[in-house]
Amino acid sequence: MTVDNGVNVQALLEAREVLKGAPEAAQFVWRASSKWDNGVHSTTKVEKFFGLGQEQSHKSETVFAADHPEVFAAEDNGITPIEYLLVGLAGCLTAGVASVAQNRGIQLRSVEATVEGEHDIRGILGADSDVRNGFNGIKVVFNVDADATKEEIEALVAQSQKRSAVFDALTNPTDVTVEVA
């Protein structure tokens, strides 16, 4: 039986070899641009990025709303900004599971994940300076149905985590500079 999870692993392995000899082509820049609407409601658009030495574009622009929920005395016109981190984490780890499964010849039938981020909001409210602003911890639980043993599935998830851009971005510090034009 041919394993097909829809991931072109051959292309990725070739890209790895090409980029080993062309590190400048591996330098990507991802971009988002946002506009304030009113209150804590804003709209962010994602379309263009840079990579492989030139400007690139998604097939289309995607528009995202961010707001705070009504329990924060806001209008809930979109999800809370910090929830976007959970969306990114779920997507990244799931993509990794599919890619690693393809590379290891494991046919996936279904992959589901639930992500929970614990957040003590006393930090952002300035109610307690010992409480951090961000998550106190994040827990991801995968349910994977595949032609594989439990151990093989656990190894898939572990390898996905090891190669995940978003997992790294959340578990290790990134330098973020914020300027006024």
Add this chain to the structure above:
Amino acid sequence: MTVDNGVNVQALLEAREVLKGAPEAAQFVWRASSKWDNGVHSTTKVEKFFGLGQEQSHKSETVFAADHPEVFAAEDNGITPIEYLLVGLAGCLTAGVASVAQNRGIQLRSVEATVEGEHDIRGILGADSDVRNGFNGIKVVFNVDADATKEEIEALVAQSQKRSAVFDALTNPTDVTVEVA
């Protein structure tokens, strides 16, 4: 002139005082649930969360697609997972600017931000073990039109950063556990 940026600062200040004496109510849990579609394409839904001691819900469920772009040999059915981190950062810092401006009596006319995340993809491809998987750095540039001096606007943005959940989550490590059910 009454300053109105649409942020109910009074409610937030009251919440701060209430939560100082009721830390258990300040414990929020944000949630996302994802399903693999095919390849590196997945769909993530956000609706419910926990806070103020009980189950809460956004007004409606929001659905997000994540995929990789065509230059990664994928189908570009949605933005790349790591781009969701930039969406969250833009939304969080913008909400902060509006909130701090309201608290300081500064009327905003417009707030725009561009966010760029530098990403050396040799990390995720496994082409160079010295390259991290996540962003090498993130740069945010704000354009703010407000009844305020440049210094006051810079102070708004600095205070937003200081209180930002997403800024903290990206610049400091978070404990993330990943399990198979």
